[in-house]
Amino acid sequence: MKIVLALIVLAGSAQADVDWAKGLVTADGLGIADRHAPSPATARGTSRRVAEDAGRHVLAAKIAELPLARGGTVGAAAKDPAVKARLDAAIADAYAIAGEPETDGAWRVTMAVPIEAVRQAIDGARELPPTGDSGPPIVVIDGAGKAKPAVGWTVGGVHAATVWTAGVPAWAKSAPHVTASKIERGAIEIAGSAATPAALFVIATE
Secondary structure, eight states: OOOOOOOOOTTTTTOOOOEEEEEEEEEEEEEETTTTSSHHHHHHHHHHHHHHHHHHHHHHHHHOOBBBBTTTHHHHHTTTTHHHHHHHHHHHHEEEEEEEEEETSEEEEEEEEEHHHHHHHHHHHOOOOOOOOOOOOOEEEEEEEEEOBBBBEETTTTTTTTEEEOOOOOOGGTSSSEEEEETTTTTTESSSSOOHHHHHHHHOOO
């Protein structure tokens, strides 16, 4: 007998979160154990896959709500079939950052998609100049408190990878700083930076 496991998302029970400081969208998924499995250990094989797919389902809904720096939402941008196809691929590539097996064979997992993957699905991959990525790997932007976390900000004319932090994190303490000179229409203008499109921009909101 072939057993088909359905993906069920319980209303009000699915948790999703956006961590702009880590650059991740996360969502929880639950995989119910197959009661016909001979043992909990056997059930965990299929319930893990169901849990991950459930997490992806919740991720898709949360990602659609993300604001775009230039206005609108990711969901609105996904009306473009090409964008939707790339977003679907990014969600399909979601990975587990936590997982907990239950004694009855069920699984609870937390799935994640990088916000940068969402941005690239909309704006395309960053293109390096002919000189390569010889610039600093991390650049801290000061004076950008008026900017709000969103997908697709350009920094110095570059479609940039960004994280948004309340202060400068320890791993960016030695990174060079630049000051935002103008912020409007999804663009942050800066001066005096040698950063390439390969840089990660840390936007210090405090």
